[in-house]
Amino acid sequence: xxxxTQSQPEMSVQEAETVTLSCTYDTSESDYYLFWYKQPPSxxxxxxxxxxxxxxxxxxxxxxxVNFQKAAKSFSLKISDSQLGDAAxxxxxxxxxxxxxxxxxxxxxxxxxxx
Amino acid sequence: ETGVTQSxxxxxxxxGQQVTLRCSSQxxxxxxxxxxxxxxxxxQFIFQYYRxxxxxxxxxxxxxxxxxxxxxxxxxxxxxxxxDDSALYLCASRPSGANDGYTFGSGTRLTVV
Numbered sequence: 476x477x478x479x480t481q482s483q484p485e486m487s488v489q490e491a492e493t494v495t496l497s498c499t500y501d502t503s504e505s506d507y508y509l510f511w512y513k514q515p516p517s518x519x520x521x522x523x524x525x526x527x528x529x530x531x532x533x534x535x536x537x538x539x540x541v542n543f544q545k546a547a548k549s550f551s552l553k554i555s556d557s558q559l560g561d562a563a564x565x566x567x568x569x570x571x572x573x574x575x576x577x578x579x580x581x582x583x584x585x586x587x588x589x590x
Numbered sequence: 591e592t593g594v595t596q597s598x599x600x601x602x603x604x605x606g607q608q609v610t611l612r613c614s615s616q617x618x619x620x621x622x623x624x625x626x627x628x629x630x631x632x633x634q635f636i637f638q639y640y641r642x643x644x645x646x647x648x649x650x651x652x653x654x655x656x657x658x659x660x661x662x663x664x665x666x667x668x669x670x671x672x673x674d675d676s677a678l679y680l681c682a683s684r685p686s687g688a689n690d691g692y693t694f695g696s697g698t699r700l701t702v703v
Contacts (some may be wrong), residue, residue, distance in 0.1 A: 479632075510691045514686055518678060520633075520694035566632050568691075575646040578682075578692065580632030 477502045477569050481581035488557045489589050495542075496552045496584050498567030504528075508570045509543065510578070511552045515563040523565070526550065554586075562588045594619075594695035596681050602701045608669045611698045613681030615662040619693070620686040622664045624656060627697070633676040636679075639664060640686065668700075674703045 478501045488494035500509070511523040526534045526543050533541050538558075542551045554561055564585050566580040603609050603619070612630040613624055621640045622691035627631035635648035653669040655676035668675055678699050 498605040508691075511689070511695075517696055518680075518699075519696040520680065520682070520692075522693075568632075570691075574621070574659055575638055575640060575685065577635035577638060577646060578625075578633070578647065579635070580625075582630075582632045 476573065477504075477507075477577050477579050479567050479569050479581035481567055481584050483513065483584045484582070485486055485585045485587070487589055488554070490557055490559060490560075493553060493555045494586065496546040496565050496567075496586065497553075498550045498552070498581060500548050500550065500567070500569050502548070502571075504571055506572050508572070509541075509550045510568040511539070511541070511550075512566045512568060512580075513561075513563045514566060514583070520566070524552065550585070557588050559588050559590060562563055562586055594681055594683055594693050596679075598698060599696070600701075602697045602703060603671050604634035605671055605673060605702055607671050608667065609671060611666040611668075611679050611681075611700070613664045613666070613683075615664065615681070615683035615697055616693065617662055618685050619662055619683035622658055622662075622681060622683040623692060624664075624666045624679040625682065626650070627680060629677070633680055636666070637699065671702045672676050673702050676700060 509526045512520045567581045624636040627633040638646040640694040658664040678697045681695045
């Protein structure tokens with residue numbers, strides 16, 4: 476079974492600075508999908524960024540980018556120019572290919588943004 | 591209709607009771623999944639429905655059951671509630687064939703006393 480590990484329970488960053496959240500995963504599959512979700516106090520999981528394992532290029536969405544290291548099974552999230560609205564729980568998630576495969580989540584990292 | 595809507599937002603039940611949680615998904619979202627998120631933890635997969643049939647299940651006992659309806663709504667039923675069932679229950683849906691991440695609702699916070 477796949478597992479996802481987030482080793483940083485809490486992180487903080489100064490407004491406008493850059494922060495990196497870590498995620499490692501364990502799998503024997505060669506093709507899969509990786510995601511970062513944001514969960515603000517409103518509780519709704521919001522998709523931040525996704526990466527397909529067969530794509531070597533790291534995904535980027537505006538201020539959010541990932542460092543995907545397939546051999547190391549590492550998938551870190553970099554947030555640039557941090558904003559107060561970035562404060563939330565961030566979850567790394569893994570999904571196998573196929574129609575009925577669920578998301579496997581890590582335990583999350585709570586990010587605080589300091590004004 | 592856009593988004594995923596869950597009801598109720600909060601619920602308090604007594605141990606041993608039964609509860610039904612509801613989810614209304616976006617039109618065209620044939621796949622719906624339910625997750626349990628205990629306090630301080632990541633969501634755990636309960637089960638998934640595709641076109642009204644269960645097609646995947648996590649490590650949850652049979653007292654957790656579900657239904658999916660043709661109008662893209664779904665239910666999570668939990669019988670014989672236990673204190674450990676206290677959690678945030680999240681509904682997530684996506685169109686069939688999509689490899690993107692799911693669209694999540696804001697969840698139902700269930701407290702069992």
